[in-house]
Amino acid sequence: MSKHLVLASGNAGKLREFDQLLAPLGFEVKPQSEFAVDEVEETGLTFVENALLKAREASRVSGAPALADDSGLAVEALQGRPGIYSARFAGEPKDDERNNRHLLEALSDVPEGERHARYWCVLVLLRHAEDPVPLIVQRHWDGEILAHPRGEGGFGYDPLFWVPDQGMSAAELSASEKNRLSHRGRALHALVEALSDTAWSP
Numbered sequence: 544m545s546k547h548l549v550l551a552s553g554n555a556g557k558l559r560e561f562d563q564l565l566a567p568l569g570f571e572v573k574p575q576s577e578f579a580v581d582e583v584e585e586t587g588l589t590f591v592e593n594a595l596l597k598a599r600e601a602s603r604v605s606g607a608p609a610l611a612d613d614s615g616l617a618v619e620a621l622q623g624r625p626g627i628y629s630a631r632f633a634g635e636p637k638d639d640e641r642n643n644r645h646l647l648e649a650l651s652d653v654p655e656g657e658r659h660a661r662y663w664c665v666l667v668l669l670r671h672a673e674d675p676v677p678l679i680v681q682r683h684w685d686g687e688i689l690a691h692p693r694g695e696g697g698f699g700y701d702p703l704f705w706v707p708d709q710g711m712s713a714a715e716l717s718a719s720e721k722n723r724l725s726h727r728g729r730a731l732h733a734l735v736e737a738l739s740d741t742a743w744s745p
């Protein structure tokens with residue numbers, strides 16, 4: 544059976560990472576833009592609620608199984624903000640550059656050593672829009688928020704996310720290194736593993 548999936552995301556950085564991770568595993572993935580899925584309002588108060596909303600809409604409109612990712616950055620010195628509001632931290636419309644500047648301003652008085660942050664990624668796979676048993680996986684990735692951006696790779700907050708074990712920012716890692724270490728890469732591997740234990744057909 545072909546393992547086809549709609550990716551319920553409009554974020555080009557996420558879509559690129561999902562392609563890199565899923566194509567070698569034999570999944571045939573298409574972005575939701577190919578089915579004219581509109582962006583849903585992310586009205587949930589948790590990553591998992593928002594991921595469910597996105598997956599359900601993409602599956603409903605496309606008629607195919609859908610994978611959604613709701614993710615964000617929780618900064619300890621900011622009591623876990625921006626969290627589920629990471630994409631809109633600096634207001635609408637969402638803009639990575641403005642979000643990064645906003646984060647640096649919010650942490651301007653916070654010294655090195657107190658800038659701990661955690662990326663979260665929650666993945667939801669729905670086999671169909673009314674799937675009562677969504678497959679849900681969440682993983683995190685710990686780092687520190689830099690005082691200045693470094694690197695050109697990745698997307699979003701990656702130029703500000705220092706990965707101590709690697710001695711690089713997330714935007715300085717190669718795509719494959721980021722995928723091996725990241726919240727999203729690790730969540731996706733766990734999801735694919737869980738899938739192989741579960742009946743894929745509804």
Ligand SMILES: O=c1nc[nH]c2c1ncn2[C@H]1C[C@H](O)[C@@H](COP(=O)(O)OP(=O)(O)OP(=O)(O)O)O1
Pocket residue numbers: 551552553554557585597612613614615616629630631642662697698699700701713725727
């Ligand atoms: O690996 C990452 N590297 C850098 N930044 C990241 C990462 N993972 C999440 N993030 C940031 C981007 C965005 O500010 C927020 C996700 O927000 P989130 O609503 O899940 O995604 P989105 O609105 O960009 O696209 P969509 O909802 O269509 O999937 O967290």
Ligand SMILES: [Mg+2]
Pocket residue numbers: 585630
């Ligand atoms: Mg979003």
